[in-house]
Amino acid sequence: MNESTEQKPDAAPGTRRPGGRTARTRAAVRDAVLTGLAAHGYPGLTVEYVAEHSGVHKTTLYRRWGGLEGLVADALALAGEDSWSPPDTGSLEGDLRALAHEVSDAFADPGAAAAPTAFVGAAFQSPRAAEALHAFYVERFSRCEVVVTRAVERGDAPAGTDAAAVVRAVSAPLFLRLFITREPVDGAVADQAAQATLAAVRAGAFTAPTQ
Amino acid sequence: MNESTEQKPDAAPGTRRPGGRTARTRAAVRDAVLTGLAAHGYPGLTVEYVAEHSGVHKTTLYRRWGGLEGLVADALALAGEDSWSPPDTGSLEGDLRALAHEVSDAFADPGAAAAPTAFVGAAFQSPRAAEALHAFYVERFSRCEVVVTRAVERGDAPAGTDAAAVVRAVSAPLFLRLFITREPVDGAVADQAAQATLAAVRAGAFTAPTQ
Numbered sequence: 199m200n201e202s203t204e205q206k207p208d209a210a211p212g213t214r215r216p217g218g219r220t221a222r223t224r225a226a227v228r229d230a231v232l233t234g235l236a237a238h239g240y241p242g243l244t245v246e247y248v249a250e251h252s253g254v255h256k257t258t259l260y261r262r263w264g265g266l267e268g269l270v271a272d273a274l275a276l277a278g279e280d281s282w283s284p285p286d287t288g289s290l291e292g293d294l295r296a297l298a299h300e301v302s303d304a305f306a307d308p309g310a311a312a313a314p315t316a317f318v319g320a321a322f323q324s325p326r327a328a329e330a331l332h333a334f335y336v337e338r339f340s341r342c343e344v345v346v347t348r349a350v351e352r353g354d355a356p357a358g359t360d361a362a363a364v365v366r367a368v369s370a371p372l373f374l375r376l377f378i379t380r381e382p383v384d385g386a387v388a389d390q391a392a393q394a395t396l397a398a399v400r401a402g403a404f405t406a407p408t409q
Numbered sequence: 410m411n412e413s414t415e416q417k418p419d420a421a422p423g424t425r426r427p428g429g430r431t432a433r434t435r436a437a438v439r440d441a442v443l444t445g446l447a448a449h450g451y452p453g454l455t456v457e458y459v460a461e462h463s464g465v466h467k468t469t470l471y472r473r474w475g476g477l478e479g480l481v482a483d484a485l486a487l488a489g490e491d492s493w494s495p496p497d498t499g500s501l502e503g504d505l506r507a508l509a510h511e512v513s514d515a516f517a518d519p520g521a522a523a524a525p526t527a528f529v530g531a532a533f534q535s536p537r538a539a540e541a542l543h544a545f546y547v548e549r550f551s552r553c554e555v556v557v558t559r560a561v562e563r564g565d566a567p568a569g570t571d572a573a574a575v576v577r578a579v580s581a582p583l584f585l586r587l588f589i590t591r592e593p594v595d596g597a598v599a600d601q602a603a604q605a606t607l608a609a610v611r612a613g614a615f616t617a618p619t620q
Contacts, residue, residue: 241452241534318589319533322526323452328591335590360601363582366590367605370581371574373589378529379546379577380539390571390615394578397612398605 224276226252227259231273235316236309240270240323243316270320271330278334284342290349291396294368297342298388301372305383318377339365349399358405367404368395435487437463438470442484446527447520451481451534454527481531482541489545495553501560502607505579508553509599512583516594529588550576560610569616578615579606 230251234243245266249256263269285296305311321328339362346361348354355364371391375381398404441462445454456477460467474480496507516522532539550573557572559565566575582602586592609615 239534315533319530321591322530322533322588323450331589332591336592339590363601363605366585367582367602370585371578374577374581374584377533377588378542378584379550380532380543381547390574391578394574394606394609394614397614398608401608401612403605403608404601 223252223254224272227254227263227269228273228276231269232313235270235273235320236312239316240320240327243270245269267324267326270317270324271326274317274327274330274334278337282338282341284345286345286348290345290352290354290399291392293345293349294364294392294395295389297345297365298368298372298392299385301369302383302385302388305372305376315377346399355399356402356405359399359402360404363404364395364399367398368392434463434465435483438465438474438480439484439487442480443524446481446484446531447523450527451531451538454481456480478535478537481528481535482537485528485538485541485545489548493549493552495556497556497559501556501563501565501610502603504556504560505575505603505606506600508556508576509579509583509603510596512580513594513596513599516583516587526588550580557610566610567613567616570610571615574615575606575610578609579603 227248230248231243233251234247238247243266245256245259248254248266248269249259252259259265259269263272285293285300287293287296304314317327317331317334321331342365343361346355346359346364350357350359368391371394372383372387375383375387438459441459442454444462445458449458454477456467456470459465459477459480460470463470470476470480474483496504496511498504498507515525528538528542528545532542553576554572557566557570557575561568561570579602582605583594583598586594586598
């Protein structure tokens with residue numbers, strides 16, 4: 199246990215002194231959660247493991263995060279606080295292609311894919327992880343919507359295009375293969391997802407209200 | 410334990426006397442696995458539960474199925490042996506719409522959705538469940554490909570359309586929302602998935618080899 203990372207009992211995760219001790223503790227705990235998820239998956243993760251790998255005492259973890267579900271949810275919340283922004287290649291085709299390739303590239307390396315995969319798996323077991331995963335993706339996809347907004351402004355997509363649906367459509371075939379059908383994903387699959395989504399946007403399939 | 414469902418040690422699941430005692434035992438075990446998955450999810454399922462609810466002795470379950478992973482994998486294999494066939498409405502639009510609605514309808518009822526959801530979740534924990542899930546969906550999607558073949562024959566889709574990609578594309582946004590982003594799925598989402606896929610097919614996005 200590393201006492202220097204200890205916090206007062208009333209400190210909720212990440213609520214004070216950003217960049218200070220609270221933030222460092224939270225990041226250390228998050229790193230331990232990610233390492234544990236990557237190594238053992240959610241079923242193999244324990245509060246003891248997180249304590250050992252973060253240097254934060256188990257009683258502190260229970261007091262501030264409530265337990266394993268809270269630790270996983272907070273690691274996801276922290277992952278959502280990054281400064282990632284979607285590609286801006288100058289064309290809708292380029293942006294959709296780049297978005298699709300970010301997904302296929304991210305999961306091509308089993309080491310890099312392990313923790314995100316474990317988050318998706320954890321949501322099947324933990325309602326709190328499911329809520330955190332939902333919040334993460336809703337926020338992430340809303341960041342992507344600018345790709346469609348810019349395309350509409352450029353005349354590259356019809357006015358009234360449902361940006362939320364478009365950014366989900368381009369990722370969906372990749373996630374289907376990764377987590378449902380468990381089929382390989384590569385650049386060709388990413389390109390096909392981008393081409394199909396682009397064609398549907400241009401045909402106005404994401405503007406017309408369906409019957 | 411129900412001795413009448415007992416098999417000789419050399420009997421692999423489902424390998425003899427179809428419709429007879431072996432098939433009945435396998436179906437009883439499958440039903441118990443589905444009930445257990447729906448009630449408790451994969452993490453809560455035990456061989457003891459399956460024994461109790463199937464009337465097949467635990468030692469028989471271990472001998473013939475190897476354990477929990479084998480039980481889940483065999484229940485999925487048996488689910489794939491149904492006589493389901495894809496819709497045949499006379500148009501590609503109608504067929505894609507019906508396929509998408511089958512998914513949204515199937516998961517609209519939490520009771521009916523529980524076991525299939527547990528199968529998808531089990532694949533994150535059990536390599537044998539992941540293999541069985543892969544086999545199930547590859548076979549299921551290959552059954553759907555006739556929808557595209559018929560459309561090409563009718564002139565309703567371009568020759569050379571990648572049928573495997575089309576049938577995945579129409580389901581993918583629904584599965585994304587159900588199991589990754591955990592957003593609601595309804596008929597409107599299904600219609601939009603069908604419209605987008607149809608537009609992409611008609612534009613030839615599923616025929617052109619991508620760069």
